Amino acid sequence: MAASRLSFRNITALAPMVRVGTLPMRLLALDYGADLVYCEELIDIKMAQCHRVVNEVLETVDFVAPDERVMFRTCEREKDRVVFQMGTSDPDRALTVARLVEKDVAAVDVNMGCPKEYSTKGGMGAALLSDPDKIEAILKKLVTGLSIPVTCKIRILPSLEETLSLVQRIERTGVAAIAVHGRMKEERPRHPVHCDYIQAVAQAVSIPVIANGGSLDLVKTNGDIEEFRKAAGTSSVMLARAAMWNASVFSNQGPLPVETVMEEYLKYAIQYENNAFNTKYCLCQMLRDKVESPLGKQVQAAQTIAEISEAYRLQELYQQTQERLQARRDVLESSSQPDRLVMDGDVTTMAVKFERREYPPQITPKMFLLEWSRKEKLEQPLYEMVQRSQDRAFQSTVTIAGKKYRSSLWEKSKKFAEQAAAIVCLRVLGIPEGRIGEEDSGLVCKRKREAKMNGITEEEGIKKRHVAEQETDNSKMAAVANGDHHKPDTPPE
Structure with a gap:
């Protein structure tokens, strides 16, 4: 040829x-x-x-x-x-x-x-x-x-x-x-x-x-x-x-000063998300006999591109680049037909992301899915997590009633990945997910909603009630031991 x-x-x-x-x-x-x-x-x-x-x-x-x-x-x-x-x-x-x-x-x-x-x-x-x-x-x-x-x-x-x-x-x-x-x-x-x-x-x-x-x-x-x-x-x-x-x-x-060359090299490493340890190795080669200088020691101690950027005072450029790349990811992901169902083996997938601003404070799709499973007398949802190595993003699969659901998009945190999986499950099953403007489904009861608004989880509420009950029992026993058969000052619930 x-x-x-x-x-x-x-x-x-x-x-x-x-x-x-x-x-x-x-x-x-x-x-x-x-x-x-x-x-x-x-x-x-x-x-x-x-x-x-x-x-x-x-x-x-x-x-x-x-x-x-x-x-x-x-x-x-x-x-x-x-x-x-x-x-x-x-x-x-x-x-x-x-x-x-x-x-x-x-x-x-x-x-x-x-x-x-x-x-x-x-x-x-x-x-x-x-x-x-x-x-x-x-x-x-x-x-x-x-x-x-x-x-x-x-x-x-x-x-x-x-x-x-x-x-x-x-x-x-x-x-x-x-x-x-x-x-x-x-x-x-x-x-x-x-x-x-x-x-x-x-x-x-x-x-x-x-x-x-x-x-x-x-x-x-x-x-x-x-x-x-x-x-x-x-x-x-x-x-x-x-x-x-x-x-x-x-x-x-x-020739340019090596400090200038290192900075230009690091800009490319940030732009193309170069491996942090490879980046560190190349910078150390450029430092040569200055590798034990304060800058050299800071570079050697760095474990991420963000930490290397901080050593060269390029953290603002690093942050701006990360935001620009994330915005590009969001645009690409939002154009991938979010409502279309795709079967990935035995997993039902849909391209959706969890947007926190679309839900009331303390109310999440995971809460709605949990309440629905209890209402239907099913085992509570089981979440399995994987992490992608190149950008450390997360993807979760939720299993409920023997079926699996997952968002085909990757999230920046484990919590968001689980919420995205819950959204897919709720939408496939036709169940409300608690978004702002959605008609009240009654899945999350008033007591839980108020507890969530006050920053108290369900487990914390149960624990507090148990402590209160225990204190009441102890008060009763003390009154009997002292020969006082009147009601204690703090009545039981």
Whole structure:
């Protein structure tokens, strides 16, 4: 299948970095001038279990695992410039995952360079370098099976001859580009990058070569990028740690203070509801030697995006964003035909929300449903609760007379979720629910209504009556013991 015309020549890219290359960092890099951005390496086995979800609230496309975790999130802004990198050792599984994301990314890259155990186990990452046949099988499968470009990222081999032999074999598979990290798989950032190897690779193949590995040795500012480009003999460069520490390295306007960069990063994390621990990790990488400063300690102690926002004095922006997103959820949910019944297995569902302002003080649908069940001599309603992981919203199912009812919409609290379930049950059964303006059904008697208005629950009322009766009995016994057979001062009820 013909690949699109995405060019890998004369570009500067954000390199794939585990736990760093998520949506906020990618968008930040694009803001500062990166031409392409790679996502973090995502393992094919995990991605193959995901389903694609259009998130209308965040205006993103999410790839969600069975446990509700968002494995990969992208948006329209980066669609033509994001490269999806996967860890794989199986051609068929690689194609399955690539086809899953194909319509939402600009290219697919295979990781053949990461030396860490989480990547090399199972024959992925740098482990592929010792199996050229498998490299060829994976890349050919992807190139012939996709409509978008396929690339790969490698490390150099122990000898130049082996390295050149491998990249020429890779070129014959039809890939659009090769990224070369100029270190061997046993070497670490403290070892110097081998620019001579990268230069030899660039001369040995006709496809674009992207130089990688110069962050510590060569690239500290934007002006250094061109020097690395010349030293490696390539037209394109890929930056990892230099960008992780300060993404404004991509800007030709000069570096910005890291405090400014962190704030801009956090704004994206708030906007796209990025995972709090992932956000915290990236901010700590930017803090570097200031991670033990008062700000660093506050960030490390934070458990939520709200707490992180407070550390950077962005709590007002966080609150405004939450309100805007909730308003968008409400609009989307209110347009989903609220009165239409839908069977979800053995559960009757209806898209309704509990709006507290629609009911008198202290009167709720749950009260009406409880009174109705007592009137009909049924067991009292049983509520079961579940919580959604991505936004911590709640949904309740109520069982009464052997039948189950649930609102298909999610609520912000457990109490509201139970009230919504009660509303569905009442509406399906045609029973009043106590809304303002509704004719008095007599389901909630005057005594209970007055007790509720006074802030006394039914259980509290029973307890108070029991205490009063006990005090009266004690008073009677005391009078008899003292030989006083007259009525006590406080008569019994």
